[in-house]
Amino acid sequence: MENRTFYFAPLEGITDYIYRNTYHRLFEPMDAYFIPFLTPDKNGKLSRRQRRDVLPENNEGLHVIPQILTNKEEEFFKWCPTTGRTRIPGGQS
Numbered sequence: 001m002e003n004r005t006f007y008f009a010p011l012e013g014i015t016d017y018i019y020r021n022t023y024h025r026l027f028e029p030m031d032a033y034f035i036p037f038l039t040p041d042k043n044g045k046l047s048r049r050q051r052r053d054v055l056p057e058n059n060e061g062l063h064v065i066p067q068i069l070t071n072k073e074e075e076f077f078k079w080c081p082t083t084g085r086t087r088i089p090g091g092q093s
Helices: 017-026 048-054 073-079
Strands: 032-038 064-068
Touching (some): 032 048
Parallel strands (some): 032 064
């Protein structure tokens, strides 16, 4: 049988960490779960709901992929420091 990879697509306001964990426990687990867009506010902060949604303790045993939506490079790298990158290729240092 062919190996296939299955991803769980997000639905804003519906597929939070509680939904992902319930689905993972009750149905065929997905290979990865995309988290709805994280959108920092004008001060570069996430809402309480968004912070809860990405906490490691709320996603144990799941391969989750956060999606960051911002037009500010510094905010992007603030929320994904594990990339090890210091700038976007072609962008300003």
